[in-house]
Amino acid sequence: MKYATKYVSPVLTVDLILFRVIDGRLNVLLLNRPANPFKDYWSLPGGYAPRGETTLEALRRIMSYKIGIDVKKLAYLDQLRAFDTVARDPRGHAVSIAYIAADNSVKPTKTAAEVAFFPVDNLPELAYDHQDIIQLGRDRLILEVNHTNLIKTLLPPLFTMADIQAAYEAVFGRELDKRNFQKKFFKLNQVTATGKFKYNANSRPAKLYKFNTSTINQLSNNLD
Amino acid sequence: MKYATKYVSPVLTVDLILFRVIDGRLNVLLLNRPANPFKDYWSLPGGYAPRGETTLEALRRIMSYKIGIDVKKLAYLDQLRAFDTVARDPRGHAVSIAYIAADNSVKPTKTAAEVAFFPVDNLPELAYDHQDIIQLGRDRLILEVNHTNLIKTLLPPLFTMADIQAAYEAVFGRELDKRNFQKKFFKLNQVTATGKFKYNANSRPAKLYKFNTSTINQLSNNLD
């Protein structure tokens, strides 16, 4: 038994919110739209999700050719939710399944005029309802960073305590006390000192740490 | 510019996870399927979401005629997420937007053979991937109850401290200490004693409380 053809479904699309931390600020990947609708506006990268393909499969295909990244290699990727208002796409009713991702190392292969990272607190005018989608993505990111060791996806393999505190501060959008942060963070047993150092221009070298596991785990406490 | 017709979208559907607490146990509303696929299996109530209607509008229409409830009157209703595996519906690729709801007072107008509440820890065999959907719904419910005053949606207008503790225990799936629970809960300033009592068969009467607000608010602390 197939679905009756008297029903016409909305168009289904996928969008990706890819976060990273640059210079202590939370950034999101945007694509400059080459065509209408919203030509020359910045938008979340996304595309059409056809029948017979999961939205994750569609996302992988689309991000590969539009952005030049492999979403399977992203350190964190999860579904956010569906956005389904009828008027959100001027071409007609399109329901978008938004995905949220975090990764500080994957680089798009496109030019900066086509694809670029923007600080989330200083975004350009965006196409569609992508402003709203990013807002919910930030809320989810804060939640996940608070309950898991997801912060590792926003750090390089070796990092200093200042790096990791800056990453938390970028996600939370507020400053943390250095001594209290380190006490709480070390109690979570997430990182190990490597014995290596980062040598700064003009100050005491900083110990370099690495995460103990490569998996994303629930944490007993949070740092916010 | 319309979407090119060379793309065929999956069918879009909606499903509802409606929670309530009965006799200290968390229950979920299920519908006995009158037709194939999965004829005579229990399932989450749901239906087709056509182009031109938001999934929430579709949900309202469907629940009205299939279950006899008005989802706008539910004390809590929110989108959970999309479920989109290709094989989840034997009729063909159907992406479902699942909604989560909590309400202890709305009653379906259908017979118990058609529509009934089942304890979440004692569910019958379910159609589709509805077992998985319910599991994620429970996870979300716990999260929301822990961060908001959503517990009020699972209680009658007047309730005892034993009632509210039982509701929390039903959601969390574990017992809480009575004295510590009351200390923590009262500190949240959510309820006021009404001066009324619930007179039990054979024991001291229990004070009846009511919630101070009708809105769902974030809480500073949680009880889990």
Next chain:
DNA sequence: CATAGTAAGTGTATACTATACACGAACTAG
């Protein structure tokens, strides 16, 4: 080589929160 400059690294005191735990009070039924 001495000094200035910079970021790293660290501890303590205090307030608050979490947990464990038991018994008298207030009612009804017989």
Next chain:
DNA sequence: CTAGTTCGTGTATAGTATACACTTACTATG
């Protein structure tokens, strides 16, 4: 009047959160 049942309550202790400032280890420069 007694037995039975649920209600309502406090304290002590351990653990956690917060506020707060100086010394250390290096580089750059004169």
